[in-house]
Amino acid sequence: MLFYISFGVVITAFQESIVYHPDGQSFTGCxxxxxxxxxxYKGTRMYIKxxxxxxxxxxxGNAGSACDRSFYIxxxxxxxxxxxxxxxxxxxxxxxxxxxxxIKKDVQNVLSYIDENKITNxxxxxxxxxxxxxxxxxxxxxxxxxxxxxxxTSLADIAANTFWFYPTRFMVDNAFDNIRALNSFxxxxxxxxxxxxxxxxxxxxxxxxxxxxxxNTFVTINDGGHNDLFTYSETYSAITDFLKSKN
Numbered sequence: 582m583l584f585y586i587s588f589g590v591v592i593t594a595f596q597e598s599i600v601y602h603p604d605g606q607s608f609t610g611c612x613x614x615x616x617x618x619x620x621x622y623k624g625t626r627m628y629i630k631x632x633x634x635x636x637x638x639x640x641x642g643n644a645g646s647a648c649d650r651s652f653y654i655x656x657x658x659x660x661x662x663x664x665x666x667x668x669x670x671x672x673x674x675x676x677x678x679x680x681x682x683x684i685k686k687d688v689q690n691v692l693s694y695i696d697e698n699k700i701t702n703x704x705x706x707x708x709x710x711x712x713x714x715x716x717x718x719x720x721x722x723x724x725x726x727x728x729x730x731x732x733x734t735s736l737a738d739i740a741a742n743t744f745w746f747y748p749t750r751f752m753v754d755n756a757f758d759n760i761r762a763l764n765s766f767x768x769x770x771x772x773x774x775x776x777x778x779x780x781x782x783x784x785x786x787x788x789x790x791x792x793x794x795x796x797n798t799f800v801t802i803n804d805g806g807h808n809d810l811f812t813y814s815e816t817y818s819a820i821t822d823f824l825k826s827k828n
Contacts, residue, residue, distance in 0.1 A: 601679035601710070603672035606646040611673075613651030614666070625690035626673070631663030635702040635725075637824075638691060638718065639666045642709035642731075646673045652811060653706075660824040662704070667691055667714075681713075681736075681756030688718045695722070704728065704824065709781060709807070713757025720762040727763075727770045728820060731778055731807055733785045734760050734792075760792050770797040771823040773816055775805025798823065 608626050609619055617628040628647060637657050641650045647668040657664045669687055671679030695703065703724040707715025712732035719727055733739050735758040763770075770793055774786035783801075790799045800819040802810055810816045 602644040604645050606648045606673050608673040611648035622694045623690040625687045626668040628666040632700050634663040636663045636700050637704045637706055640707040640711035640714035642711055656820055660821055684714055688714050692722050716759040716762035719766050729772045731774055731781050732789055733781045734789045772799045773819050775802040775810050777804055778807045780807035
């Protein structure tokens, strides 16, 4: 019983450290984005290119850094899009500690940057924990399209699935509730999820999709896990087809 209580206290107190796993990659020194403009705007860092075109805003997953997501570049450029790839506070050698509130602040800064630079025809893409940031972005300023890779319903549901032996609804800061954030969005949405996802259960992606407008698209990557979706050609095809589809 003592261990149960102590462990519960630990996971409650350090829940954001459990969620976020940044690495020490240099933001300015990222070789993969050497041809991109590296912008720091109100404390939020972004890799930016060709924003006079239709533009994709990418919110990455909880591990690594934005630099690790350079594999998206070919998809974006070959589909005729520019991009804003967002780096979170606390990542890429930033001295701050990542948190839900700081990531929401990053989203707010991105929205301010979009408005200030009069960027139009926005598609938002979020992967994993980044689907929380993407959904929050959508709730604040709806884009033309939204792509969710390995999404969840809410942080509370993830916690309940992982720590099923605790009353997690009383323990978790449910800062990202994707169902609530997307409940009034009427734009087109693509959801891509592996049915063998070991981190964010496939059933949560299915549950989220069931709350969305029925005109949207769900693509199942058979045998796909959480970290290997981009080893499947179906993932690339789904994103490319969606980007090239007319609104």
